[in-house]
Amino acid sequence: MDQQPADDARRLELQRGEQWMKHLTAGTRLVVIDGAARLEGPPCWLGDTLHTPRQHLAAGDDWVVSATGWVRVSAERPCALVCITPSHASPGGWLKTRLEKLRERLRGWLRISAAADGRPTARGC
Numbered sequence: 001m002d003q004q005p006a007d008d009a010r011r012l013e014l015q016r017g018e019q020w021m022k023h024l025t026a027g028t029r030l031v032v033i034d035g036a037a038r039l040e041g042p043p044c045w046l047g048d049t050l051h052t053p054r055q056h057l058a059a060g061d062d063w064v065v066s067a068t069g070w071v072r073v074s075a076e077r078p079c080a081l082v083c084i085t086p087s088h089a090s091p092g093g094w095l096k097t098r099l100e101k102l103r104e105r106l107r108g109w110l111r112i113s114a115a116a117d118g119r120p121t122a123r124g125c
Helices: 091-117
Strands: 010-014 019-024 029-040 044-046 049-051 054-058 062-064 069-084
Touching (some): 010 029, 054 062
Antiparallel strands (some): 019 069, 029 069
16 A cells, blocks of 8 residues: 655654543554553444453564554653655545535535426435
């Protein structure tokens, strides 16, 4: 998967016991450069039970966020890590962006054509 340029990546340095919480999009990659950290989230449903995935990472390990949501990073000992968000330049990112724009245009067109014909506007498209 294509990633944003390194200067857009965010480097974090946490002391033992410090925590960092952030709402991350699916495909975001967290790479531990030094130290050790515990990652939690984002929460997901397993049947009728809310489950929070947890992962212990050491230097050199990485983790890719599988679903958009809140993630918590807790330093088990002083650590440094990099948070790399997915690029819109990737094929999947580009396609998703284009589909969202087309969907917005279609909604606008449906409102305009419905108003011109005297019909109620479309909802929930």
